[in-house]
Amino acid sequence: MVFWIVTAFIAFAAALLLAMILVRARELGEPAAAYDLRVYRQQLREVDKDLARGVIVEADAERIRTEISRRILAADAQLQKRKSGPAQPKGLSLVFAGAMALLITGGTLGVYWQLGAPGYGDLGLEDRIRLAGERAENRPSQAEAEADVPALPKPQVEEGYVQLVEQLRKTAGERADDPQGQALLAQHEANLGNFKAAYEAKENYIRLANGQVNARDFTELAELRIMAAGGYVSPEAQTDLRKARAIDPEHGPARYYWGLMLGQIGRPDLAYREWAETLRSGPAEAPWIQGIQGQIEEMAFRAGVQHRPITPGGGSAPAALPGPSTEQMEGAAELSAEEQQEMIRGMVTRLSDRLASEGGSADEWARLIGALSVLGDTDRARTIYDEARTVFSADPEALALIDTIAAQAGLAE
Known part of the structure; x- marks a missing residue:
């Protein structure tokens, strides 16, 4: 309910602002005729100064005064016409402003009702990770x-x-x-x-x-x-x-x-x-x-990531996680099922030992959890999962990765 009240208030405030502009019909700045009047009056004062200094004679001063006075009268007439011209119909403005306010407010709420998710609360990162699992x-x-x-x-x-x-x-x-x-x-x-x-x-x-x-x-x-x-x-x-x-x-x-x-x-x-x-x-x-x-x-x-074009094969990726080489993979194809399984277990064991002694990235811990679950060693995978959560307790992004892999492996509760 609070969401609807806040949304309606924001929409109504925006509509009210536009309605006030329509009703008041405010005009920014002053008419051009008012500026012209100030210029012409200044010119009259300059004529008197030029005559006093002897720059012009009386006959020329009188001719200039007549021309400037004619322009002053024309500018004043334009200014008066602007002030006394037909005004914006107030009734029509009020009707249009009210209709616009209803359209903006009602339209905003109606569109959200159709396209939004009324009553759907905000989800923090932890909740979204849990729901994904x-x-x-x-x-x-x-x-x-x-x-x-x-x-x-x-x-x-x-x-x-x-x-x-x-x-x-x-x-x-x-x-x-x-x-x-x-x-x-x-x-x-x-x-x-x-x-x-x-x-x-x-x-x-x-x-x-x-x-x-x-x-x-x-x-x-x-x-x-x-x-x-x-x-x-x-x-x-x-x-x-x-x-x-x-x-x-x-x-x-x-x-x-x-x-x-x-x-x-x-x-x-x-x-x-x-x-x-x-x-x-x-x-x-x-x-x-x-x-x-x-x-x-x-x-x-x-x-929510800003994507930048990535050149395929550009080699700017982080170092690949340790895994079998091409030669190892070719050799594995010639092994029996039991030998292949033993080879995989050996790689998993080496990875586990290295993480225990030297540590490693969240990706490596996640790989170990997934590999153990594939091998059917669920108890050990759960132990590694609990240890990884302790190691990365201060890194929310790493925890998100580990929790997701654990959920996919059926380990997370």
Whole structure:
């Protein structure tokens, strides 16, 4: 109620000010004729002085006085006409001023009633972070999101291609233990716009690959889920992205979709930071870079950040967080599932030891919490989360990042 009273008072005050200007019809400055009169009278005095000094003769003085007097009479007539001219209709002015006051006041309140959020209280940073965490935990599942997506038009393809895909489905069904067949099926189902069938085939491929998967595979699985849900990053897609980032923290497509997810759950500040760092990492021609460039200004606006153009691949980003090198990733592809898991645990352990002995940034603590949750070490992840909150207790921005990651991992209460 207080909000409505204050808003109505401000709108009425503005309308009243405009109405007073209309009614009083005030005019700034003086008429030009009044200035002319002062000049002409000064000229008459100058004529008398010039005559006394002998600069002009009496005949010339009389002729000049006559001309100046004629001009004085003309200026005085203009001034009198201005004062006695028709006045602004007072009644009409009052009616118009009242109508304008009602229009401004009523229009302001009406527009807010339609476009605003009456009764919605102010939210501090802590409340917004808490709501973002709740939104991350309680948002719709993949199945629920797919149920709400309207049917999309299928891409136009040749009939022969459709028949080939049908044959591939039959073959993949007969060879249910062939990972390559599932990978091909996922690709071609996506080409036909059958994204649900595509991500189901991709899931089968990952299951059958016996650990011979990388960050790209999990990101592609997440992407297919997102496309099936109409652009929505579901909890299932988020889990796939978290696995991809645990394997390769600098994987560009995963970082793009991670930022998209952060924006959807109400954390555009973290999304903007993720996208800005991804832009700086490049490369400029990458498709995910173009996707970020098309949306980062809107994300910056939502985050309340003044966005400045970022050159892709400019190298001005903060130092990348420690992660596996390209050689390590190539070598990991040749390891068994157990060996890959052991490799990841080794990297997580080294990161944990370094943070315990040397400290580190909030991003590194958040990475450790997320990696531990992916590995299923929930108790240790919760311990690290509690320790991180103590370390960064005086840094609200760092706490916001850590709380969000913990909420996404199901650790925050």
